[in-house]
Amino acid sequence: xxxxxxxxxxxxxxxxxxxxxxxxxxxxxxxxxxxxxxxxxxxxxxxxxxxxxxxxxxxxxxxxxxxxxxxxxxxxxxxxxxxxxxxxxxxxxxxxxxxxxxxxxxxxxxxxxxxxxxxxxxxxxxxxxxxxxxxxxxxxxxxxxxxxxxxxxxxxxxxxxxxxxxxxxxxxxxxxxxxxxxxxxxxxxxxxxxxxxxxxxxxxxxxxxxxxxxxxxxxxxxxxxxxxxxxxxxxxxxxxxxxxxxxxxxxxxxxxxxxxxxxxxxxxxxxxxxxxxxxxxxxxxxxxxxxxxxxxxxxxxxxxxxxxxxx
Amino acid sequence: xxxxxxxxxxxxxxxxxxxxxxxxxxxxxxxxxxxxxxxxxxxxxxxxxxxxxxxxxxxxxxxxxxxxxxxxxxxxxxxxxxxxxxxxxxxxxxxxxxxxxxxxxxxxxxxxxxxxxxxxxxxxxxxxxxxxxxxxxxxxxxxxxxxxxxxxxxxxxxxxxxxxxxxxxxxxxxxxxxxxxxxxxxxxxxxxxxxxxxxxxxxxxxxxxxxxxxxxxxxxxxxxxxxxxxxxxxxxxxxxxxxxxxxxxxxxxxxxxxxxxxxxxxxxxxxxxxxxxxxxxxxxxxxxxxxxxxxxxxxxxxxxxxxxxxxxxxxxxxxxxxxxxxxxxxxxxxxxxxxxxxxxxxxx
Numbered sequence: 001x002x003x004x005x006x007x008x009x010x011x012x013x014x015x016x017x018x019x020x021x022x023x024x025x026x027x028x029x030x031x032x033x034x035x036x037x038x039x040x041x042x043x044x045x046x047x048x049x050x051x052x053x054x055x056x057x058x059x060x061x062x063x064x065x066x067x068x069x070x071x072x073x074x075x076x077x078x079x080x081x082x083x084x085x086x087x088x089x090x091x092x093x094x095x096x097x098x099x100x101x102x103x104x105x106x107x108x109x110x111x112x113x114x115x116x117x118x119x120x121x122x123x124x125x126x127x128x129x130x131x132x133x134x135x136x137x138x139x140x141x142x143x144x145x146x147x148x149x150x151x152x153x154x155x156x157x158x159x160x161x162x163x164x165x166x167x168x169x170x171x172x173x174x175x176x177x178x179x180x181x182x183x184x185x186x187x188x189x190x191x192x193x194x195x196x197x198x199x200x201x202x203x204x205x206x207x208x209x210x211x212x213x214x215x216x217x218x219x220x221x222x223x224x225x226x227x228x229x230x231x232x233x234x235x236x237x238x239x240x241x242x243x244x245x246x247x248x249x250x251x252x253x254x255x256x257x258x259x260x261x262x263x264x265x266x267x268x269x270x271x272x273x274x275x276x277x278x279x280x281x282x283x284x285x286x287x288x289x290x291x292x293x294x295x296x297x298x299x300x301x302x303x304x305x306x307x308x309x310x311x
Numbered sequence: 312x313x314x315x316x317x318x319x320x321x322x323x324x325x326x327x328x329x330x331x332x333x334x335x336x337x338x339x340x341x342x343x344x345x346x347x348x349x350x351x352x353x354x355x356x357x358x359x360x361x362x363x364x365x366x367x368x369x370x371x372x373x374x375x376x377x378x379x380x381x382x383x384x385x386x387x388x389x390x391x392x393x394x395x396x397x398x399x400x401x402x403x404x405x406x407x408x409x410x411x412x413x414x415x416x417x418x419x420x421x422x423x424x425x426x427x428x429x430x431x432x433x434x435x436x437x438x439x440x441x442x443x444x445x446x447x448x449x450x451x452x453x454x455x456x457x458x459x460x461x462x463x464x465x466x467x468x469x470x471x472x473x474x475x476x477x478x479x480x481x482x483x484x485x486x487x488x489x490x491x492x493x494x495x496x497x498x499x500x501x502x503x504x505x506x507x508x509x510x511x512x513x514x515x516x517x518x519x520x521x522x523x524x525x526x527x528x529x530x531x532x533x534x535x536x537x538x539x540x541x542x543x544x545x546x547x548x549x550x551x552x553x554x555x556x557x558x559x560x561x562x563x564x565x566x567x568x569x570x571x572x573x574x575x576x577x578x579x580x581x582x583x584x585x586x587x588x589x590x591x592x593x594x595x596x597x598x599x600x601x602x603x604x605x606x607x608x609x610x611x612x613x614x615x616x617x618x619x620x621x622x623x624x625x626x627x628x629x630x631x632x633x634x635x636x637x638x639x640x641x642x643x644x645x646x647x648x649x650x651x652x653x654x655x656x657x658x659x
Contacts, residue, residue, distance in 0.1 A: 045502045046473065154357070183357050184529050188573040188586035195583070210502045213532065217575040217584065254507040256532030258576050258651065260555040263536040268507055 004035035007172060007204050008057065013066035013076070015049070015056050026052045028228040029066070031285065034172070039198065039205040041219035041236070043212055043251065049228040050208045054174045057206070058093055059084075070172075089119050092165035096177035098157035102149040108135075109145035112164045119168070134163040138193060155186035162193065174206045179214065191218060213255050216240055221291070224248045226271075230285075234292040242311055244294055244304045247271045276300070318347040318490060318523050319368065319407075324391070325380035326363055326372065326547075335594050337363045337376070339547040339602075345491070350517060350524035352534040352555075354570065355544035358591055361527045364544070365493045367391070368525075369407045370399035404434055408489035412496040414476035418468040424479050425464035428452070431486035451482040454519070455512050474505035478512060485516055492517075493525045498533060510536050531574055535559060540627075543567050546592050546602035553628035560652045563630040565610075566603045568644050577647045585647070601633065609634065609642045 015027040027049045034040045044050045055061045057068060059075065068076040075087050092115075095101035102111055112134055113127045122130075132142040138159040149157060158178060165173055175194065179187045195218065197203055207219055215222055216236060223233040224247065232245040243249045250271035257263055276283070281297040288294050288304050296304060326338035337360045345351055353361045366372050367383060370393055383390040385406070393399055411417040419427060428448040432439060439447075445464065452460035455478040468476060477497060484492055494513065498506040514537065517524055526537055534541055534555070541558040543551045543566065551564040562568055571577070572585035589606040592598055601607070604614035613619075613633050622635035634642055643649075 045504055184531070184570065185356055185573050185587045187575070188584040191575065192583045192586060210504075212503065214575045217578040217580060251504060254504045255576075256503075256506075256530065256536055258532050258535050258559060258571065258574055260535045260538075260559055266536070268511065 004038070006033045007036040007071065008034040008206075009067075009069040009072075010034075010053075010057070011067045011069065013053075013056065013068060014064050015052050015061055016064040025064075026228050027056070030225075030228075030230050031066075032223055032230065032233060034204060034206060036171075036204055037198075037202055038220040039207055039218055041207045041209065041215045041222040042225055043209055043215055043222055044225035045210060047227075048225045050210075050225050051176055052228075053225070054093070054176050054206060054208050058091060058174060059087065085119055088115075089168050090171045092168050092170035092173050094158075094161050094165055094173060094175040094178045097181050098154055098161055099181070101161055102157055104149055106148075107145065108147055108149070108160055111149070111160060112145070112167055115164065115168050130167055131163075134167040135160075137166060137197070138163045153186075154182055155189055158182060158186075158190050159193065162190075162197075166197065170203070172204045172206065174208070176208045177210070178207075180209065180211065187214075194218070211255075212240075212251055224251065227273075229295060231295045232293065238289075238292055242292075242308055244288065244292075244307065245296070246275060316347040317344045318385070319345040320384045321364075321367075321381065322384070323381040324364070324367065324378060324383060326360075326367060326376060327379045328373070328376040330375065333595055337547050337594060338367075339598065340380070341544075341547070341549050342381075343542060343549060343552065345523060345525065347490075347523055348521060349539045350526060350537055352526040352528060352538035352541045353544055353549075354528060354531060354534055354541055356529060356570075356591060359544040360547040361544045362495055363547075365409075365495065365525055365527060368491070368493060369403040369409060370396075371403075371409070404431065404484075404487040404489065406489055407491045407493065408484040408487050409493040409495060410477075410480050410484050410497045412499055414473055414480050414500065417480055418476060420468050423465055423467055424452075424471070425449075427479070428483050428486050431483045435487055448482075448486065451486050452479070454516070455479070455482045455485070456508070457482075474501055474509065477501065477505075477509055481509075481512060481516065485520060488520065489522070491523045491525060493527070495527045496529070497526075499528070499530070506533070507536075513537065531559075531571060532576065543570065546598065547594060548602060548631065550603065550631045551629070553624070557625070557628040561624070561628070562644065562648060563624055563628075563635060564603075564632045565607045565634070565642075568648050569606075571651065572645055572647050577650065585645075601631075611639060 010030060010032050012029050012031050013027060014025060014029055017024045017026055030053060042050045042053060052061060056063050063076045067074055070087060073083060109131050112131045131145050135142055135144060140159055179190050182190060198205060209215055219236050222236050222239050223230045226247045232248045243252050250269045253269040278297060281299060283295050283297045285293060285295055286301050289308055294304060321341060321343045324338055324341045328335045328337055341364060355361045367378055378391045381391060425448055428451060429444045432444045432447055449460040449464055452463055457463050457475060457478055471479060498509050516522060528534060538555050540554050542549045545566050551567050558567060562571060569587045575584060578584040587606055592602050600616050601614040601619055604610040611633050619631050619633045621629045621631050623629055633639055
């Protein structure tokens, strides 16, 4: 395998909320790397901390330990103003709910250009030009710029959200459940759009979702996160063919399959964390095979390896 | 499921909304029989009228909407004729109950979970003593999978997670002991794992209380799990209805093909996912012919002129498409639909 350029390197990052008695560690010593041009998936239930990871990369939440390196530079904690500007510009986010993430009182032109105004001083005409270009790129008409968000359908609003991040000419886009609030048919359109933009602009995506069936279609690698810890990380097809961690298996078993016969005979696997015996032997982040990592203790690791070989 | 035992029969239902003087026809002559004890899924995009159609079953249409044509027979009564709240109160909850999409908004935040379930029990039986009602409510909580019901009984909705709230909503619906339970996208706002659990609870409740379930969703994956029969809706009309196997393995209507094809589960990585071209029709205007025709690559000339009747594919399977006419050219379903059929042979 060729060496890929590491765009984002998350090392041992923890995120804590509150202090003292109310302290809560939402993300617990998480490490992963995102390569340039790939789509990296983070999957987990609600409350697992997947959004928190995305937001701490965006510098919305401060990290309590560990380092986040973007193009080799540390971007968490205190950083210089120039770097802050660069990060704001190059890392963008697409949000889950297109109904809630757009300012109801602002026109589309303002919504889309707002980010740009903060980093670049241009004339109004130039702003308008850029907005038109961004809107066209996501498949909307330039005249939509003078309308308000409530005049659009869910799919169109999500496109506005995408245009808003594109106008900054980002390199890394964090998409936080961008399609869970959308209809099946609209979902396909938005997924295709994201795919097209990736091909044209060489974007790197971090795709956060709970739905593994969508993830399989778009991601190159997937990290499975449970209660703030990444439990398994592998290349997408590898993960679907040889899921090792019991939690990954539980998630996979919950995917609805468009096949009534398979669905009727389906056994739901329920993940029970008490099945692990971590009292003596602490789990570690280990490599099972090429590009397949798992959180396990020595005993489990041996069992997982054996299982992989038997395939 | 007994094929002769029809619990609810809709005949040629038309629903119109008056929006500032403009008439919008949301449901355009829908006929559907629902059999006792079955679970029927109604599938369609947003705006296809699936929610509006089921809302007519228990009189929950907005004030500006009404049934303008057709009959809705339930146990010898024609619900389409009902106009007053008093009449509807005999049906709503007690006979036909509904679970809404958002468990966050369908519970009263100011009342304890227990009170809200007891309210439903009282609706059925006014004379029930307080402690008996409480016992019963705790039993329902237990049944829908909420541990420690005695403690949970006294808690408020904000103390519950999304999945737990949806369980509470199911408990309230069950407490009314309805005949028909309408579930309007009950799992859309939930995680995949929680979704699977909720579907399981619904199936358990269905067997236990002999419910007839009408399940509204846009997610065909969910449907495969729960439905005996599927009705596909488009632009206020049911365009195909059949058993779960009929729809997944032998779909006939081009819209059903399109809907199935756009599932990411069927996508091939690196290629574009199928998306339906164009937009749904404007329901303010009169629709001529087959409503799907402008977006249908296989549309025939007659599709733009005359509305297709239902063609019987098998006794359980009906399709509203001119493609089924003996004179129509033979059109094969797209490649990935045929793949679905191969899945059947594999029998996982």
